[in-house]
Amino acid sequence: STTAPNYSWQAAGQTVFTDNTKTSPIGWNARVQEGQRVFVSIRVKNIGNQTWIKGSANPVRIATWNPQDRNSPFCSEWISCNRIAEHVEASVGPGEFGTFEFWAKAPQQSGTYREHFNLVAEGRTWFNPTGTFVEFDVQPPIYTWQPIHQGVFTDNTKTTPIGWNARTTPGQKVYAVMSVRNTGNVAWEKNSLHPVRLAPWNPQDKDSIFCSGWISCNRIAVHNEDVVQPGQIATYEFWIQAPDHTVSARQHVNLVAEGKTWMKPTGAFIDVSVEAPQYSWQPLHQAVFTDNTKTTHLGWGASLAPSQKAYVVVAGINKGNIAWTNTTSPIRLGTWNPQDRNSPFCSEWLSCNRPATLQESRVEPGQVGHFEFWIQAPTSTGTYKEYFNPVAEGKSWMNATGMYVQLDVK
Structure with a gap:
C-alpha cells in the first residue's frame, strides 16, 4: 500500500537576536522600539514522512498565520509579506531539525503584537498549526x-x-x-x-x-x-x-x-x-658617586682630592601645577646662592651655571625628576657648599630650598 504524504512539524525553540551575528540574544520574544530590526531564529522538527528540500518545486516555508496568509507589519526582506523564509538546511528529513531565520522590522506604531507562524509546502499543503508565535512589545524609542x-x-x-x-x-x-x-x-x-x-x-x-x-x-x-x-x-x-x-x-x-x-x-x-603656572619643587634626595655607573657611593656630600672628578645625582618632587619637560622651556638645575654664579666644580656642564637638564622627558606634578652631572674639584683645598636650584628656562626660577652639596677638597 502507498503511504499518504504527511506534512507535519513541531516547534523546537526560538530566539530573537539583535542582529544576524546571533551574538546578542534578546529572548524568546522581544521588546523592541518602533522601526527597530531584529533577527529571529525558529527551530522546528520534521515529524511528517516527507523530506523538505530547499529550492525544490514545493519548498517548505515559514509563513504568516492566524489568519492564514495575512500580511505582517513586521515584513522585512522577506520573500513576501506573507511568506517569510525557507529553512536554512539544504534538506530536512523526517525526524530531523530545520531552522528558519529572518529579519523582522517593528512597525512605527507602539503596542503588543503576537506574530503567529505556520509552515507551508508550497503547491501542496499547509502544515498542522502548532500555535507558534513571537510576541513583540513595540515601544516608542527611549533615549536615556x-x-x-x-x-x-x-x-x-x-x-x-x-x-x-x-x-x-x-x-x-x-x-x-x-x-x-x-x-x-x-x-x-x-x-x-x-x-x-x-x-x-x-x-x-x-x-x-x-x-x-x-x-x-x-x-x-x-x-x-x-x-x-x-x-x-x-x-x-x-x-x-x-x-x-x-x-x-x-x-x-x-x-x-x-x-x-x-x-x-x-x-x-x-x-x-x-591656574597661573607655578614652578615649585621639593628636594627628595641627593648622592655623590665615584663615576656615572653609580655603583660606588661617596655619600650625601663627598671628600675629594684636588681635580678629582665625581658624579652627582639630585632628585626632586614637582610640587607645582605644571609638567616639567626637557624640551620646551626645559627644566634645568642651576647654580644658586648667588643665582647664576659660575661654579668652581664645573665639568662637562651645559655651562658653568647650568649643571644639567632634567633626565626625564616629562615629570607631572607630584612625580619625581632627576638631575645627573659630573663635578671636578678645584685645585684649591677647602670646604665648599655648592647650592643648586631648578629653573624653567625662559619662564621662572623655582622656590629656593637651601639645597646644597657639601664637598671637602683635601
Whole structure:
C-alpha cells in the first residue's frame, strides 16, 4: 500500500537576536522600539514522512498565520509579506531539525503584537498549526543615559591620571574619558544617521571654551564602540584645552541622538580650573658617586682630592601645577646662592651655571625628576657648599630650598 504524504512539524525553540551575528540574544520574544530590526531564529522538527528540500518545486516555508496568509507589519526582506523564509538546511528529513531565520522590522506604531507562524509546502499543503508565535512589545524609542565614571589624564596614553576633574594651566591640553550606561531602549550605533554624541550643556548647544579636536565646539565626541546596546557601557574620549587665561569653569555635558532628540540631562560635568603656572619643587634626595655607573657611593656630600672628578645625582618632587619637560622651556638645575654664579666644580656642564637638564622627558606634578652631572674639584683645598636650584628656562626660577652639596677638597 502507498503511504499518504504527511506534512507535519513541531516547534523546537526560538530566539530573537539583535542582529544576524546571533551574538546578542534578546529572548524568546522581544521588546523592541518602533522601526527597530531584529533577527529571529525558529527551530522546528520534521515529524511528517516527507523530506523538505530547499529550492525544490514545493519548498517548505515559514509563513504568516492566524489568519492564514495575512500580511505582517513586521515584513522585512522577506520573500513576501506573507511568506517569510525557507529553512536554512539544504534538506530536512523526517525526524530531523530545520531552522528558519529572518529579519523582522517593528512597525512605527507602539503596542503588543503576537506574530503567529505556520509552515507551508508550497503547491501542496499547509502544515498542522502548532500555535507558534513571537510576541513583540513595540515601544516608542527611549533615549536615556546614566554617568558611570570619568577621569582626566595628562594625555591620550591614559597612563597618568589627574583626577575626576581637571587642574590645568593656560593653553594646557589634558585628556578626558567618560563612561556612561545606555539606560534607554535604543541601540546607539556609532556610524548611523543618528549617532549619540557627547555635547556641551547648560545652556544647550553653547560653544565650549575648552574645545580642542572636537567634532565641533558644541559637539565633543561620539562613543568609541561601534554599537552600544541598552544596558551596555559607552566610552567617550576627548581632549580639553585650557584657554590662554586663568578661569575656573564647570563644563556641563549631555548626550544627543543627532536628528532625534536630546537626552534628559543627568547633571554630569567636568570642573576645569585654569591656574597661573607655578614652578615649585621639593628636594627628595641627593648622592655623590665615584663615576656615572653609580655603583660606588661617596655619600650625601663627598671628600675629594684636588681635580678629582665625581658624579652627582639630585632628585626632586614637582610640587607645582605644571609638567616639567626637557624640551620646551626645559627644566634645568642651576647654580644658586648667588643665582647664576659660575661654579668652581664645573665639568662637562651645559655651562658653568647650568649643571644639567632634567633626565626625564616629562615629570607631572607630584612625580619625581632627576638631575645627573659630573663635578671636578678645584685645585684649591677647602670646604665648599655648592647650592643648586631648578629653573624653567625662559619662564621662572623655582622656590629656593637651601639645597646644597657639601664637598671637602683635601
